[in-house]
Amino acid sequence: xxxxxxxxxxxxxxxxxxxxxxxxxxxxxxxxxxxxxxxxxxxxxxxxxxxxxxxxxxxxxxxxxxxxxxxxxxxxxxxxxxxxxxxxxxxxxxxxxxxxxxxxxxxxxxxxxxxxxxx
Amino acid sequence: xxxxxxxxxxxxxxxxxxxxxxxxxxxxxxxxxxxxxxxxxxxxxxxxxxxxxxxxxxxxxxxxxxxxxxxxxxxxxxxxxxxxxxxxxxxxxxxxxxxxxxxxxxxxxxxxxxxxxxxxxxxxxxxxxxxxxxxxxxxxxxxxxxxxxxxxxxxxxxxxxxxxxxxxxxxxxxxxxxxxxxxxxxxxxxxxxxxxxxxxxxxxxxxxxxxxxxxxxxxxxxxxxxxxxxxxxxxxxxxxxxxxxxxxxxxxxxxxxxxxxxxxxxxxxxxxxxxxxxxxxxxxxxxxxxxxxxxxxxxxxxxxxxxxxxxxxxxxxxxxxxxxxxxxxxxxxxxxxxxxxxxxxxxxxxxxxxxxxxxxxxxxxxxxxxxxxxxxxxxxxxxxxxxxxxxxxxxxxxxxxxxxxxxxxxxxxxxxxxxxxxxxxxxxxxxxxxxxxxxxxxxxxxxxxxxxxxxxxxxxxxxxxxxxxxxxxxxxxxxxxxxxxxxxxxxxxxxxxxxxxxxxxxxxxxxxxxxxxxxxxxxxxxxxxxxxxxxxxxx
Numbered sequence: 001x002x003x004x005x006x007x008x009x010x011x012x013x014x015x016x017x018x019x020x021x022x023x024x025x026x027x028x029x030x031x032x033x034x035x036x037x038x039x040x041x042x043x044x045x046x047x048x049x050x051x052x053x054x055x056x057x058x059x060x061x062x063x064x065x066x067x068x069x070x071x072x073x074x075x076x077x078x079x080x081x082x083x084x085x086x087x088x089x090x091x092x093x094x095x096x097x098x099x100x101x102x103x104x105x106x107x108x109x110x111x112x113x114x115x116x117x118x119x
Numbered sequence: 120x121x122x123x124x125x126x127x128x129x130x131x132x133x134x135x136x137x138x139x140x141x142x143x144x145x146x147x148x149x150x151x152x153x154x155x156x157x158x159x160x161x162x163x164x165x166x167x168x169x170x171x172x173x174x175x176x177x178x179x180x181x182x183x184x185x186x187x188x189x190x191x192x193x194x195x196x197x198x199x200x201x202x203x204x205x206x207x208x209x210x211x212x213x214x215x216x217x218x219x220x221x222x223x224x225x226x227x228x229x230x231x232x233x234x235x236x237x238x239x240x241x242x243x244x245x246x247x248x249x250x251x252x253x254x255x256x257x258x259x260x261x262x263x264x265x266x267x268x269x270x271x272x273x274x275x276x277x278x279x280x281x282x283x284x285x286x287x288x289x290x291x292x293x294x295x296x297x298x299x300x301x302x303x304x305x306x307x308x309x310x311x312x313x314x315x316x317x318x319x320x321x322x323x324x325x326x327x328x329x330x331x332x333x334x335x336x337x338x339x340x341x342x343x344x345x346x347x348x349x350x351x352x353x354x355x356x357x358x359x360x361x362x363x364x365x366x367x368x369x370x371x372x373x374x375x376x377x378x379x380x381x382x383x384x385x386x387x388x389x390x391x392x393x394x395x396x397x398x399x400x401x402x403x404x405x406x407x408x409x410x411x412x413x414x415x416x417x418x419x420x421x422x423x424x425x426x427x428x429x430x431x432x433x434x435x436x437x438x439x440x441x442x443x444x445x446x447x448x449x450x451x452x453x454x455x456x457x458x459x460x461x462x463x464x465x466x467x468x469x470x471x472x473x474x475x476x477x478x479x480x481x482x483x484x485x486x487x488x489x490x491x492x493x494x495x496x497x498x499x500x501x502x503x504x505x506x507x508x509x510x511x512x513x514x515x516x517x518x519x520x521x522x523x524x525x526x527x528x529x530x531x532x533x534x535x536x537x538x539x540x541x542x543x544x545x546x547x548x549x550x551x552x553x554x555x556x557x558x559x560x561x562x563x564x565x566x567x568x569x570x571x572x573x574x575x576x577x578x579x580x581x582x583x584x585x586x587x588x589x590x591x592x593x594x595x596x597x598x599x600x601x602x603x604x605x606x607x608x609x610x611x612x613x614x615x616x617x618x619x620x621x622x623x624x625x626x627x628x629x630x631x632x633x634x635x636x637x638x639x640x641x642x643x644x645x646x647x648x649x650x651x652x653x654x655x656x657x658x
Contacts, residue, residue, distance in 0.1 A: 011162065014128045014170045021124075057165045059158075084169050106173030 003029045007047060009040035009066065010055035010082065015107065019053060019082070022109045026116075037061025041069045044077055051116070054099070056083040056090055064094050071098025078119050082107065126222070129170055131275075133179075133219050136163040137212060138341065144208055145344045151200040161190040167215070178228045179218050182211055185236050189243055198243055206352075207242040209345070211235050278371055281332045288328055289616020291321045293636065296613040329517040333368035336414050336423070339378055340365045346382060347410060350389045357396055357407040358389055364414035367421050370517045376494045377423075377514065380487040384425045384510050385410060387484070392429030392508050402505065404428065421516050426509035432502040437462055460500040464488040492648065493631050495521075521617045521632075523644060525610035526585060528569045529577070532642050534615055534634065539647045541586040541601055543609060548582055556584055556603045566654040567605040568645075571629065577607050585609065589651030602651045617644050629653075 006028045010016045013035075020030050032047045034040040038060045044052055052070060056063035067079050081094045081102040091102045101115045143160040147153060168183035186208060192198035214235055218228055298314045305311065340362055351358035369377070393399075393408035400406050414423045438451045441462045451459060464484045491498045496514035523534035524543070546556065555562035563586065569576040582605060589602040617632035629650050630643035 012132060012166045012170060014125060014132050014166075014173070017128055018125060018173070057162055059162060084165070084172070105169050 003027055004051055005029050005031045005047075005049045007032045007034065007040065007043055007049040007052045009034040009037070009043075009052060009058065009063070011035050011058045012055070015055065015082070015105065019107055019112065022107060022112050025109070026113055028116075037063060037066035040066045044070045044075070045073055048075060049077060051078045051080065051119075053080050053082055053103070054094075056081060056087055056094070064090065064097055067094050067097040067099050080115055080119070125174065129174055130219065130223050133167055133170060133222075136167050137216055137219065139163045140212055141209075141345055142341065144205055144212070145348065147200065148202070148205045148348075154194075157190060157194045161187060161194060164190055174222075176218070176222060176228060178230060178232045179215055179222075182215055182218075182232055182235065185239055186211060189239060192243070201242065204239075204242040207235075207238045211239060281328065281371065284328050285332065286616060288321065288325045289634070292325070292614040292616060293634075295321055296611060300611055329370065332370050332372070333517070334371045334374055335366050335368045336374065336421075337365040339374050339381070340412060343381075343385070343412065347385060347389070350386055351408075354390055355395065356389065356393055358393055359407055359409050361409060361411045362413070363411070365412075367414045367416050368516070369421055369514065373494050373514055373516070376490065377512075380490045380512075381412075381423075381425070383483050383487050385412075388425065388427035388429065388508065392427040392431070394430050398430075416516070417513070419516055421514050423512045423514065424509055425512075426507060428507040431504040431506055431508055432460060432463060432500070433504060434459065441465065457499070460502055463500055464498070493646075521615055521644065522612060523615045523617075524585070524612050525642070526568070526583075526604075526606040527608040527610065528567075528572075528606050529574045531572070531574060532610075532636075532640075533568065534613075534617075534642055534644045535585055535587065535604070535647060536644060537612060539587045541588060544584050544586065544603075545581050546584055548580065551582065551584070551603070551605070558586060558601065558603070561601070563601050563603045564651075564655050565603045565605050566651060568650075569605075569607075571650055571654060583607065583609055587647045587651065589648060589655070602655065604647070604650070615642075615644070 006023055008016050008019050008023075008030060010019070010033075016033050016035075020033070023030055028051075031049050032043045034043050036059045037054075040052065040054060040058075041061065043049075054063040054066055054070075058066070061069070063081060063083070067081065070077055070079060078101075079094075079099040081091050081099045082105060083091060083102060084105050088104075091099070094102065100119055103111050103115045140160060140163045143156055143163065146156050147160065150156070164183045164187040168180055168187055171177075171180035171183060189198065189204070189208070193200060198204075214230060214232065218230060221228055221230075295314070295318055298317065302311045302314050343362070344360055347358055347360045388410055389408075393410075394402070394404075396406035399408065409428050411426045412423065413426075414421060416422075437459065438448055441451055442448050444465055446462070446465075451462070464487075488498045491512055491514070494514055496512055499511045499513075500508065501511065502508040521534075522537040524537060524540060526533050526535055544558075550556065551565045554565050556565050557563075565584065567576055568574075584603040584605055586601050587604050588600050615634040617634050629646055631646040631649075632644040633641050634644065636642055
């Protein structure tokens with residue numbers, strides 16, 4: 001089976017780098033990185049990853065809006081929300097918008113893999 | 120999470136967020152209703168909180184968390200913005216900067232943040248709460264340009280890399296200088312051509328590195344609004360800042376060197392130039408004072424003007440102060456305007472009557488002038504009583520490679536900047552027996568370099584004089600700006616990469632920089648003006 005292709009969307013390079021390392025170690029292929037919601041939608045459309053990790057608080061379009069738009073593409077893309085503690089109510093909304101899982105930051109290897117394995 | 124690995128990214132991003140917070144808070148103070156500003160600020164705090172939590176930098180995380188909450192309330196309209204709140208947020212910003220600095224230097228984050236959290240709490244009394252759904256609290260709902268997959272053509276490189284590159288080119292120039300010296304004795308055309316080509320190539324490389332080192336003044340000026348605000352608040356005045364031409368770019372080393380003189384000039388303008396609101400109204404001005412920083416390029420130099428609309432420099436007070444410093448009133452009575460205003464830069468002279476907390480007794484225009492001249496620049500003052508003062512700085516936009524002449528006295532070598540040299544002459548000791556040298560109808564003061572630096576002086580036979588521009592020599596009645604620097608010998612003219620003197624030797628008398636010769640010996644670049652004026656004054 002080819003490695004799962006992942007798109008990471010976070011406005012912070014810090015978290016993008018951390019997620020990228022965790023995913024690479026676990027055998028995922030990071031095919032793109034977006035630093036805002038609009039870019040995430042565009043990259044999801046053009047790169048067609050298997051999986052998108054979406055930060056919630058992002059400029060231009062936030063993670064919820066991006067999740068809605070990516071779901072609306074009707075492509076086989078799974079969405080996992082990444083968010084800070086205290087934003088759980090928003091995750092519920094994201095699930096309604098089409099997300100299949102979530103990770104609470106900071107993203108430890110165990111947390112990320114648990115969330116991805118549960119998909 | 121393996122934190123050590125991410126520390127560099129953390130520091131870089133945290134600093135960017137902190138500058139974003141600073142400009143955001145100042146923008147918010149001007150326009151409290153700025154919805155986008157509030158959203159952007161919220162995201163900055165949110166990011167810092169998240170990163171700091173991941174890295175285990177708890178004090179920074181706690182601060183950012185409290186601030187994020189406040190910003191959220193401001194966005195929802197359940198909290199009204201006040202000056203006290205902005206001030207509290209700015210103070211928390213400074214604290215976070217300190218803490219991030221401690222992260223960088225590996226110090227423990229042991230600052231007590233509770234007083235800051237309390238200040239935030241007391242500055243934010245709850246107002247009318249308006250119901251808002253969680254989704255309404257999400258920021259960043261604005262139509263943006265379509266983003267594509269692009270690799271940015273801009274690279275982030277640490278500034279010191281460019282310093283090292285430039286230093287290396289400086290070394291190449293030194294090597295080139297010694298090759299050039301060899302071509303004089305060589306008959307090989309190939310060798311001469313090769314050295315010529317080498318020189319051209321190093322010149323091109325130098326040009327590319329210099330242009331890569333250029334930064335817009337904006338990078339420096341971005342911090343000015345905050346400084347103006349704090350100084351004005353501190354002195355109970357209202358001052359607005361206007362900037363123009365901040366896209367003009369300068370070498371980062373010059374820009375760095377400009378930083379403290381610029382702040383000093385602005386501090387003087389606010390403390391001593393701009394009047395209090397009531398004084399201003401009484402003299403028919405707007406109660407709010409203004410400071411303008413304008414920049415424009417003049418060939419390869421940048422002109423930066425800092426003007427205020429304050430009370431201007433009081434000529435009579437200035438003359439009295441100059442008299443206290445030993446320049447008689449009769450002399451200043453006939454002085455041209457420009458020369459008179461230059462007296463402001465005499466060490467220790469100030470026209471400010473009262474002592475103020477921020478700039479002492481106006482101490483520092485001499486320091487400012489020294490610093491600007493150390494960068495190869497000039498400083499001029501224009502002022503109209505009652506209308507305001509303008510300080511005009513002219514600076515090289517690129518520098519650090521200086522054409523200089525090697526001179527020797529005893530076993531020591533020094534560099535004299537070519538730009539200061541009028542002529543080099545050989546003469547006999549008898550010609551200068553009376554301590555002066557006749558040149559174009561004037562008697563120039565002879566200044567022996569050896570005695571200036573306490574070195575043994577060679578006497579008898581022929582002697583070498585380097586005629587230099589000593590700047591404005593007050594003791595000479597403006598007859599000539601030239602003086603004769605007496606040395607034992609002179610060598611080649613070289614392109615020297617001159618490093619500015621940095622602490623702990625930033626104030627070495629008589630020198631404005633240093634360079635390493637190819638053989639590794641350090642050589643100082645002489646501050647000709649300082650040497651001549653000391654020698655002439657002391658004579």
